[in-house]
Structure formats: C-alpha cells, structure tokens
Amino acid sequence: MALTIEISTKELLAARTIFGDDLPLAERFVHHLATSGIERGLLGPRELPRLWDRHVLNCAVVGELIPEASRVADVGSGAGLPGLALAIARPDAAFLLIEPLERRVNWLREVTEDLGLKNVEIFRGRAEQAIGKSDVDVVTARAVSALSGLASLTLPLLKGPGEVLAIKGRSAGEEVEKAAKIIRRLGGKSTRVETVGGDLLDEPTTVVRIVVER
Template identity: 70%
Template sequence: MSETELPVLQGTELEAAEKIFGDRLPLAKRYVEHLATSGIERGLIGPREVPRLWGRHVLNCAVVEEFIVENASVADVGSGAGLPGLCLAIARPDLSLTLIEPLERRVIWLDEVIEDLGLENVDILRSRAEQAVGMVDADYVTARAVSALVGLLDITLPILRGQGELLALKGRSAAEEITKARKKLNKYGAREVDILTAGETLLEEPTTVVQVIL
C-alpha cells in the first residue's frame, strides 16, 4: 500500500492523538501503518476500515487508558489486531500488557508488530481465554468485539481470580447487555457495574465502556 493510501491523521483526530500518545505518537502512526497494510493482507482488518482506523479503532481504544491506574497489569482477551491491547501499550508505557489470542496467524502478526515498534511492555499468550486462568496476573481485563457481555463474563472475570476490573468496550447496547447479564454478574460477585464514557472531551464519538468491578 502506498503512502497516499494510508489513513490521514488530521483535525480533531490529530489533536486527540497528540494528547493521548504524546511523544509516542510516531509509534501509534507506525502501528496504524501495520493495520492498513499487513493487517488487511492477513485478514485482521477489513479494507473498508482503512479510512476510519484512527477514529473508529485506534483512538476509540486508546482513550480507555483513562480508567486504568498507573503501573497496572492488563490482560487483553481476544486481542486480534491489537485492539485495544496494543493501543493501550503504546499510550501507556507504564502498563504491563498481556495479549491473549488463540489464533496462530494473529499471534504471528502481533509478534511482528510488537518487535517492529520495540514495545517492551507487551507479552503475547497464545491461548483461549478460558485456558489462560492462572497463567496471567491482571489488575484489569479488557475486551472489544469479542462477544455479548453475558458470554464475555465467563471468559474474562475468571482471569481476575476474584479481584480486579473488566473494561469491556461496547456500543449502544451496553445497558441492554448488562440487564441480560445480571444473573451472571451476581454469580461472579460483581460489586459494581457501570457504563462509562471515555474520551468525551477528545473524540467526536466517545467510547462506551462497561466496567465490572470484583
């Protein structure tokens, strides 16, 4: 893909990216370049997503960092193309990220991107989330576009082993999903369940996050 076909970062998205990534913005740009080229070639991202890689994907994920305390450990379930895991790793070098991804082709791609960007705060665990319990220590578990909340709870909350937070990136159905998952939330002993909004002052379309605190 030629340079002219890469998504352009400008206007309010550029301002948001500068605030979120700071002096690591070149790393974020390089990551987007990977998404727009090899990410599409290997089927991790659909070609129609290229023009909105910044707004709909990378910035949408990165703003979730505002809900994560300093020096925390984060397990990203079903990392796929590194959304939100790699976005958080770039924005927050203080965090320790573990990307949990079962598919080998995605793991290979993630490993190549991490090496190219020189990210030292990221590890990859090739595993189904259900099998990762006890294999990773995490203060937070993140997930985006993995499954509806009622199913997501079974593959994320056990990783926290009774203490920590799930930050699930969701859309307009967040409240409905919480209602459908109420019995399971009680089963896992969730102390708090909230719908949070990330990036309100930065993004035209802020990110909706379901926060579950154990």
C-alpha cells in the same frame, strides 16, 4: 507510492493528547493495520478511512480508566485492539495479549517486535487457558462477544480485586441487564456503563466497567 492514512486535525490533536511522545509508535501501528493487517484479513478494507477514529483512538482513550502500573490482560486481541493501542498509550502498564488464532498471534508478535514494545507479552490460547498465567488487575476486551458470554471469559482472569473494561456499543445498557446474574455469580460487585474520550473524540467510547472485590 507511500500509503497515505487519513487523519483529521481533531483526530491528530486527540492522538497527540493520548499518546504524547509515543505518537510515532501509534502512527506505525496504524500503518501496520492499514497494510499487513488488512492484507491478512484482521480488518476489512472498508475500515481503512476510519482506522484512527473508529479503532485506534476509540480503544486508546480507555487508558484513562486503567490505574498506574497495572497488569492488564486483553482478551481476544486480534488486530491489537484494544491491547496494542493501550500498550502504546500506557507504557507504565504491563499487557498480556490473549489470542487463540495462530495467524493473528504471528501478526501481533511481528508488530510488537517492530514497535519495540517491552510492556507486551502474547499468549496463544483461549481466555480460559490463560487463567493463572499471570496476576492481573484489569481485563480489557472489544468486539469479543455479548457481555453474558464475555463475563465468563474475563472475570475468572482476576484472582483478586480488579475490574473488567469491556468496550461496547449503544446496546451496552441492555447487555448489562441481560448479564447481571452471571456477573454477580462470577464475583462482579458493581457494573456500570461509562463513556470516555468525549472531550477528544466526535464519538466517545462506551465502556462497561465490572468491579470485582475479592
């Protein structure tokens, strides 16, 4: 019996808007998450009913903040969130997925190959080991660590001007306050909290944007 993954009418409309002609790729990605992703422990089984809204769409809407033809590093890619979701939504951009755990890297490689994503490279290692491996314009992250720690992992990946897009929750403002000094020390010139996807999703995505001008 085929696995049925729930998607509401509103979520389907949002998915069509975000992914366009590549919606079938997004659907296959969700199927991977719902099957092997859960089987291998990349996501908990309780996440199955909300794979679209809580995970894939929540991440993919951040694509509207990424400039055209950008080179993007995704730190702690795990289950491809946000890295693979963004790579499907933004085929014009190039993505370097950074993940230290072998089982997750193996899964990411399998899914990337199955989806035929030519704009994705995968680096097995920690973020600090990826410094200098690729010139990037944007660094993304989701559910990696508090912003004070995340700043140390992400900002050094930017050699020149660029920005960090960190997907956060309701405590984003508090995290920005606590991390302000370390962000400035690492070259962050401005930090602000934004929401994206409010016109598409029931709950918009909160993003901390850290701009670097070197």
